[in-house]
Amino acid sequence: MNQDQARALLRDMFDAAVAAADPAQVLADHLPPKPQGRCIVVGAGKSAAAMAAALEAAWPDVDLSGIVVTRHGHQVPTRRITVCQASHPVPDAASQDAAERILAAAKAAGPDDLVLALISGGGSALMAAPRAPLTLEDKIVVNRLLLRSGLTIEDMNRVRRRLSAIKGGRLAQAAAPARLVTLAISDVPGDDPAAIASGPTVPDPTAGQDLSWLVDRLGPDLPQAARDLLMAPPQPAAAFDADYRLIATPQMSLLAAARVAERAGVTPVLLGDALEGEAAQLGIAMAGIARATAAHGTPATAPAVLLSGGETTVTIGLGDPGRGGRNTEFLLSLAVALRGQPGIHALAADTDGIDGTEDAAGAIIGPDLPQRVAELGLDMRAALAGHDSYSLFDATDSLICTGPTLTNVNDFRAVLVVPAG
DSSP: OOHHHHHHHHHHHHHHHHHTTOHHHHGGGGOOOOOSSOEEEEEESTTHHHHHHHHHHHOTTSOEEEEEEEETTOOOOOSSSEEEEEOSSSOOHHHHHHHHHHHHHHHTOOTTOEEEEEEETTHHHHSOOBOTTOOHHHHHHHHHHHHHHOOOHHHHHHHHHHTBSSTTTHHHHHHTTSEEEEEEEOOSGGGOTTTGGGOTTSOOTTTTSOOTHHHHHHOTTSOHHHHHHHHSOOOOOOOOOOEEEEEEOHHHHHHHHHHHHHHTTOEEEEOOSOOOSBHHHHHHHHHHHHHHHHHHOOSSOSSEEEEEEEOOBOOOOSSOOOSOOHHHHHHHHHHHHHTTOTTEEEEEEETTSOSTTSSOOEEEEOTTHHHHHHHTTOOHHHHHHTTOHHHHHHHTTOEEOOOOOSOOOOEEEEEEEOOOO
């Protein structure tokens, strides 16, 4: 398999992973029975508008109304469900307005109505309802601190639920006594409903936990109102039943990519859909597994592809970071560790089409990368140390730019090992 064929196969696997989470393809299979009365739709996330459009197509004869919020640039046309847009990953005034309108729509539901919640990744920032006495400005500061903290996504969501008036099951409480069904696309390790968009329609499993230890992790810039809420004695969450249906998950997308590999005569090795930790450290670890595959045929004999998902972190130290996201940082670390080893190619990208805050989904590399970097007078190690992976991959024409995919099942990583020569 030559380099062009390797790159094409990696891209085919990524495209299959994204297609497996396309709401237009999967949502209709998970719908509840049509209601006799009204169906009030609420929702938030990067896929919320696409999910709303898929619902309208599946239920043309149902009395649908409601409102969902998605990220700027992720909207699609709808006729009966209102779609609004807000900022991500840091909330803005539109995020708060959307949350208030969504809560109002849920509260307007009667006992004979069906409330259908369309939830996907990104909903935490897009649907921001600060818990009193927290203000929106406080919430924005907290979000920025979380993004720079190096905390796991689970710990971030603990904070978000504690500081929200809509997350941690509070949207579900607003919808009572109407019947509530949630359709969700998972973007979190383990597919925990309480973590997807910080769980607006399921009980908060950490409501009774002491979260005061997170105050020190977030540092002295944490607003006083947030500090007080995290330090306050925890209160148990309200208990209620949740009809929660996962329509797409990272594992489903990895399996779709694996089928593409098998058809190409390549052995897929699924390493897990919930790999976490520092992106650069995972790159080093994955390089070791790829080398073992090439040299010893473990965990599989080449040609083989190492598939994984999950959400890594990038901890930013002092100084101004360069440009990049967790997927390009992972790939750059992998490339540094591999040092141009023949026969190893890799792709890492966010399935929503946006790696961090940049305009690329991720990047794709081959063993020729070190030579190309050297010819441009660049330094891979310096770029990695400065968290400037985007700039290096942009200069070497390695970026993958898809635009918004209108879905989100977290990160997709594929390391392809083929016989060298």
